[in-house]
Amino acid sequence: MAGDLVPASRFSVESWAKNSRFISTIGPSFSVEDAKNFIEEINLQYADATHNVPVYVIGSGASVTAHSSDDGEPSGTAGKPALSVLMGSGLGDTTLVITRYFGGTKLGTGGLVKAYSSAAKFAVNGVPKARKIKVHRTEIISPYNLHDKLYRLIKQHHGLNINQKYTEHVQIDFLLPPSDLSALQTAVNQLSQGQIEVLIREKDLVALQPVHTPEDQIPND
Numbered sequence: 001m002a003g004d005l006v007p008a009s010r011f012s013v014e015s016w017a018k019n020s021r022f023i024s025t026i027g028p029s030f031s032v033e034d035a036k037n038f039i040e041e042i043n044l045q046y047a048d049a050t051h052n053v054p055v056y057v058i059g060s061g062a063s064v065t066a067h068s069s070d071d072g073e074p075s076g077t078a079g080k081p082a083l084s085v086l087m088g089s090g091l092g093d094t095t096l097v098i099t100r101y102f103g104g105t106k107l108g109t110g111g112l113v114k115a116y117s118s119a120a121k122f123a124v125n126g127v128p129k130a131r132k133i134k135v136h137r138t139e140i141i142s143p144y145n146l147h148d149k150l151y152r153l154i155k156q157h158h159g160l161n162i163n164q165k166y167t168e169h170v171q172i173d174f175l176l177p178p179s180d181l182s183a184l185q186t187a188v189n190q191l192s193q194g195q196i197e198v199l200i201r202e203k204d205l206v207a208l209q210p211v212h213t214p215e216d217q218i219p220n221d
Helices: 031-044 079-087 108-126 147-156 178-192
Strands: 006-009 011-017 018-030 051-060 063-068 094-101 128-144 160-166 170-177 198-211
Touching: 006 018, 011 108, 018 031, 018 108, 018 170, 031 051, 031 063, 031 094, 051 079, 063 079, 079 094, 079 108, 094 108, 108 128, 128 147, 128 178, 147 160, 147 170, 147 178, 170 198
Parallel strands: none
Antiparallel strands: 006 128, 011 018, 018 094, 051 063, 051 094, 128 170, 128 198, 160 170
16 A cells, blocks of 8 residues: 655666566656656657556555556556555655566566566665655754854754855755754754744645665565
8 A cells, every 4th residue: 555655756777578678767746647747758758668657656545546557568467567566665646657668579478567567666666765744944044153053953953955045144944844843943042042043934835854764675576
């Protein structure tokens, strides 16, 4: 079943089966429209391929929209096994397109299922993973003599997408989980003797927080 993890970024990996070349491209999609646009991009990128087999899972848990297509491969030999791997991976909000360049040797029904399953496993194992979290868009205006220490405090309190703009002061913009706001403000108060405030510019946005997972094993099958 699709879980609460999503791809942190787009990722591609190549594999081979009896001279056929497979390119698996996987990435985040947060709506069916996103998924369709992703698929169209891959179709254009690999317009000369024999097949571009698309699958996607939008949502997570009990609220999931799933889709697969064989894109001209024998029925049930491509999209269905790839979708099965994706559904069992713990990833939601994900689109995967497996591109095939036919190498001159037919794989047979069983060989196709194995090849597309393996190509899907390479993709879901290798893609960097993230978790969707709620965040506030936040800002700190810092004097130059404190901005390095403030930067470290923001990182320690799980700040994401940190950007710094240098003018007469240093404007530090970042995304912050709401649960870390109070602790960060306390730390900033202590550092600046109450002179610097953590300013919320926009509430309740969604961001991707990278997660560290054990090194995945390359599938043997």
